[in-house]
Amino acid sequence: MEIQEKKSRNITLGIIMTGAFIGSLGQTLMSPALPTIMKDFNINADVGQWLTTIYLLVVGIMIPTTAYLINRLSTRVLFITAMGIYSVGCIVALFSTNFSTLFIGRGLQALGSGALMPLLQFVILYLYPPEKRGAAMSLVGITIGFAPAVGPTLSGWLIDSFGWHSIFNVLTTISILDFVLSFIFLKNVSKGTKSKLDILSVILSSIGFGGVLLGFANMGHYGLYNVVTYLPMLIGILSLIVFTLRQLKVEKPLLELRVFKDRNFTISTILVIIVYATMMSATIIIPLYIQSVRGYTALHSGLLMFPGAISMVLLSPSVGRFLDRYGARFLCIGGMALLAGGTIAFSFLHESTSVVFLSVMYFFRMVGITMLLMPLTVWGVQNLNKEHLSHGTAINNTLRQIAGAIGSAVFVTVMVNATKNSGEVSRVLAIIHGIDVSFMASGILGVLGLLISLFFVKNKKGLKA
Known part of the structure; x- marks a missing residue:
C-alpha cells in the first residue's frame, strides 16, 4: 500500500524510528552495567565483555543482509519480524538468572536490531525527494547520535536506583509497545519482490565482517599480537576480499x-x-x-x-x-x-x-x-x-x-x-x-x-x- 497521506507517513516513520532508537540504545546501555552483572553472576571481565561483543558481532553480520531483506520483504513484514525478535531478546534478558540466558537474550536483541536502522534510513530516502531529505533524515541523526550519548546517563541512573534488570525492563516495555503499534498502524512503503538469496555471499559476509569485528573487539582486551585478535582479523579480511570479488561478478549481489x-x-x-x-x-x-x-x-x-x-x-x-x-x-x-x-x-x-x-x-x-x-x-x-x-x-x-x-x-x-x-x-x-x-x-x-x-x-x- 502506497503512503499518500502525511499523517499516515508520519505515523509510519514514528514507529520505525522508535524501533531503531531502542535498538541503538540497547547497544550502549550495557557497558555501565557490566561491573554489577559480573558481580551478580560471579564472572570475570573476559567473560562479561561478551555481552557487548555478541551484540556488536550479530549486528555487524546482520546489517549487510538488510539490502536483500528490504528488497525481498515488505516494509511491514520486515519491521514486525525484526521488532518481534528484538522484543523476545529483551524479555529473555529481563528474566535471565544466569550468564548464558542473558547472553542468548543479547544475541536475539542484536539479531532484531540489525535491520532496524538501515530500514529507517531506506524508508526516509524512499519517501522524500532529494531536496527534502535533509530535514527528514535529521530523525536518523537523532537516533544514531542521541542513543549512544544518552545511554550512559540513563544506564547509570537505572543501575544505581533499580539494579541492572531495570535496563531490560525499560527496553522490553518500549519494544513490546512499538511491536503492537506496528501491527495496528504500520503501512507498507515498498512491497517485496521475489529474488534469490546468494547463500555463499551471506556466508562470506558473515565470516568477513564477523571476523574483523571480533578481532578488533578482542584487541582492546588482549592486544594486537594475541592469536584471538589477529587470527579472526586475518580470516575476516580474506573472506571480505573473496566477498568483494563475488559481488562484482554475480548478477544479483548481496551488496x-x-x-x-x-x-x-x-x-x-x-x-x-x-x-x-x-x-x-x-x-x-x-x-x-x-x-x-x-x-x-x-x-x-x-x-x-x-x-x-x-x-x-x-x-x-x-x-x-x-x-x-x-x-x-x-x-x-x-x-x-x-x-x-x-x-x-x-x-x-x-x-x-x-x-x-x-x-x-x-x-x-x-x-x-x-x-x-x-x-x-x-x-x-x-x-x-x-x-x-x-x-x-x-x-x-x-x-x-x-x-x-x-x-x-x-x-x-x-x-x-x-x-x-x-x-x-x-x-x-x-x-x-x-x-x-x-x-x-x-x-x-x-x-x-x-x-x-x-x-x-x-x-x-x-x-x-
Whole structure:
C-alpha cells in the first residue's frame, strides 16, 4: 500500500524510528552495567565483555543482509519480524538468572536490531525527494547520535536506583509497545519482490565482517599480537576480499558495491567512518577518565555528556533544513572543525581539569557530529537511484558499525600502550598521559577529515556536488 497521506507517513516513520532508537540504545546501555552483572553472576571481565561483543558481532553480520531483506520483504513484514525478535531478546534478558540466558537474550536483541536502522534510513530516502531529505533524515541523526550519548546517563541512573534488570525492563516495555503499534498502524512503503538469496555471499559476509569485528573487539582486551585478535582479523579480511570479488561478478549481489563508483558516496563513506570512529572512542575514554581518574560515578559521567546529547536532538532538525537549502559543504567543514578541535582539547587533560571544561568540549564535539553524520549520509546517496538506496544504506550502516568497533579498539589500545610507556611513577598520571595521547591521535584523524571535507565536499546546486 502506497503512503499518500502525511499523517499516515508520519505515523509510519514514528514507529520505525522508535524501533531503531531502542535498538541503538540497547547497544550502549550495557557497558555501565557490566561491573554489577559480573558481580551478580560471579564472572570475570573476559567473560562479561561478551555481552557487548555478541551484540556488536550479530549486528555487524546482520546489517549487510538488510539490502536483500528490504528488497525481498515488505516494509511491514520486515519491521514486525525484526521488532518481534528484538522484543523476545529483551524479555529473555529481563528474566535471565544466569550468564548464558542473558547472553542468548543479547544475541536475539542484536539479531532484531540489525535491520532496524538501515530500514529507517531506506524508508526516509524512499519517501522524500532529494531536496527534502535533509530535514527528514535529521530523525536518523537523532537516533544514531542521541542513543549512544544518552545511554550512559540513563544506564547509570537505572543501575544505581533499580539494579541492572531495570535496563531490560525499560527496553522490553518500549519494544513490546512499538511491536503492537506496528501491527495496528504500520503501512507498507515498498512491497517485496521475489529474488534469490546468494547463500555463499551471506556466508562470506558473515565470516568477513564477523571476523574483523571480533578481532578488533578482542584487541582492546588482549592486544594486537594475541592469536584471538589477529587470527579472526586475518580470516575476516580474506573472506571480505573473496566477498568483494563475488559481488562484482554475480548478477544479483548481496551488496551492490558498484555504488562506490559514485564520487559523493565514496567520499561521504570515508568521512562517516572517520566521524564514527572518533565519536565512539570518546564514549569509552571520557567515562574512563571521569570514573577511574577523577573518582566520579557512572551517573556523574553520563550527566557530564548529557548536554552534548541534548544538542543533537535540538539541532538536528535545523541542520537538516540547512542542508536542504545550502548543501553539505559548510556543514561538513564546520562540523569537522568542531569535532577535531574538541577532540584535540581533550588531549590536554590533567588531574584537576574542570568538569565544566570537559562538558563544554564534549558539547562542541557533539554539535560537530550533528553537523556531519546525517548530512554526509544524505549527500552521499543523493545521486543513487531508488533500486540502489537499500544497498547504499546497508553499506553505510555496515561500515559505520565497523568504524565504531575499530575506532574504539584502536584508540583504547593507543591509550593502554601510552600508559605503559609513560614513564610516570604515579598510576593516575600514567593513565592521564595515555588518555591524552589517545585523544591527540583521534584529533589528528579529525584533522584528516577536515582536509578531506575542504578539498572534496563541494556544492553545485542545492545538495548537488
